Amino acid sequence: MTPIIKASKVTFTYPAKVTALRDINLELNEDEVTAIIGQNGSGKTTLVKHFNGLLKPTKGEVLVEGKDTRDLTTAQLSKIVGYVFQDPDDQLFMSKVYEEVAFGPKNLGFKGKELKSSVKNALKMVGLWESRKKHPLDMNLNDKKLVTMASIIAMKPDVIILDEPTNGQDHQGIVKVESLINKLRKEHTVIIISHNMELVSKVADRVVMMYDSRVIFEGSPKKAFTKKKLLNKTYLKPPLITQLGQGVKGMPSDVLTINELVKELQKVSK
């Protein structure tokens, strides 16, 4: 299978002379959910901004569907890769939810029925069709974030990147995001950046761990959360339930959910 995104030897230095990516080699497969995890400042946002061409590598290359991002215009790239910002206030600017969501597809040349149906579909998907006449900045953080997601979904990109999708959300918000990712994965390649390991363990097929501008691990969540040394080095922690399980003698170290832990405890206590 050819990867949908391929980064080869990518190094990136910001104009302020901060090198945020060093020699990144990474392949992302179509139709997978990849979670990028790592400490604050480890380079996660910088990396994904390369996938939709917001940033171009200082050295090395990024191929999206086989094409070098340097040879594609922002408009061409945004048809393929959609990026939902970490902070919704950085993205929202229209005075009605509907207009906000229609802005992107309009720019891509969607018209008439196609435009209407893509906006409607996106708003229904995030559960905000009823709120389409509201002012986005008047909404609570849960919903603002969902509006920014809808405005990317409406553009129908192959790849959707969600930068900290559960940032500041309450439990209902987190549950909504989780089910949204599960809907998106049917038709899109999904990349999330998250500090929420519970979410990562539930939705990700693959985990990419970053540390100090480099990728230091790739693999399944179960594998990632048992790499004690790497986790210690990056000050990351497995989900709380996994940590509890790891404290019990004779229990597998990759227990991810409450139900798994209860089952294991049933075995041990028999």
Next chain:
Amino acid sequence: MAIVKFKDFSWTYQGYKKPTLRNINLSVKEGEFLGVIGRVGSGRSTFCMTMLGLIPHFFPGRIKGELVVDGLSVEESSIAELSTRVGLIFQSPDTQLTGAGTTVEEELAFGLENLGVPQKEMNKRVKKMVKLIGLESFRNRSPFELSGGQQQKVAIASVLIMQPRILVLDEPTAQLDPLGTSQVFDLIKKLAKKGITIILNTQKINYLAEFADRVAILNKNKLVKVDKARKILTDVKLLRRNGIIPSVYTQLSEQLIKEGLYKGSLCLTLGDAKKMIKKVVKK
């Protein structure tokens, strides 16, 4: 003695018919650590903004009742006056950072300069704060050339450096990694020990369980209940009725009780859960 006192307090934003805060009655004692929980949209962020006087002095609207903070009536005092006593840390660092300083260190010094703190004292405090929150590696960079989490740390530092007597935090660690989160919570705990009054709005029930004296639940713009932290946070019916999911440790203990593997009271903290598991395994 009450350092913050809401009396029949209601607030309605201009242009809205229904109040965002409705008939709040609450006294917070000096030195107390109060946790605030509730669904997004329950009025928690507005609640946080009242104490610094952003409501009603920055956002237009209508107040009913009274709010007294450190002896000052919020309605009759200016934000400037209130800000010498109350520090408010916002959820989004973008809201907090003034952009007044071209570097992180200048951003931190900005508030102190406005208060007329002498240069020497100012430098000392900046240095200390940079170290406490872990800003060393980018202290000379512009606050806008940082990652999301790094910006959040700078925003937190810029408030803590003012040494307010009352600290109000609105979901301060939403963007922080586990290390940053525990650094910030440890710091808050230290401040609480020093006698600073803390009002912390957060979804991270696990942390509240460890630190808070009392917890208040907001739902649909009303204060539903205030009580001892453990009492509120293990009252699973009350939590669920108000749209709040209990901590994972509580959920685990519920499940183990249901399966007949454990007989005992519901867990709240990591410590509780470890003890419970020991019992279950020994059986």
